[in-house]
Amino acid sequence: MANGWLIGVMIEVAGEAAPLRHFFAVGCEDRARAEWRAIDKALLTGPVAASPVGGLEPVHMISELTPRTIKTLALKEGEVRALGWRWPRKWLALETPRPKD
Numbered sequence: 001m002a003n004g005w006l007i008g009v010m011i012e013v014a015g016e017a018a019p020l021r022h023f024f025a026v027g028c029e030d031r032a033r034a035e036w037r038a039i040d041k042a043l044l045t046g047p048v049a050a051s052p053v054g055g056l057e058p059v060h061m062i063s064e065l066t067p068r069t070i071k072t073l074a075l076k077e078g079e080v081r082a083l084g085w086r087w088p089r090k091w092l093a094l095e096t097p098r099p100k101d
Contacts, residue, residue, distance in 0.1 A: 004065035010049035
């Protein structure tokens with residue numbers, strides 16, 4: 001597998017004034033399919049927001065995952081991994097390219 005995606009999905013959570021963004025790592029080369037797989041996983045938590053929230057679409061691609069990040073996550077083809085509602089800086093930090101010698 002060459003690609004994976006970090007997808008944000010706005011989920012309506014009981015007791016919250018506005019939907020919260022949950023993050024998912026999806027092992028899928030096609031971005032649109034990755035977004036749909038993230039939606040399917042998010043629906044297990046709660047309903048997905050029907051309209052944009054704070055300028056963010058209910059489902060949106062945040063970044064493409066590098067092969068190094070995919071390996072670190074041990075993300076398999078077709079797998080969807082919930083990363084929680086906090087900004088996944090741990091995984092995005094792995095995206096920083098190293099300078100060439």
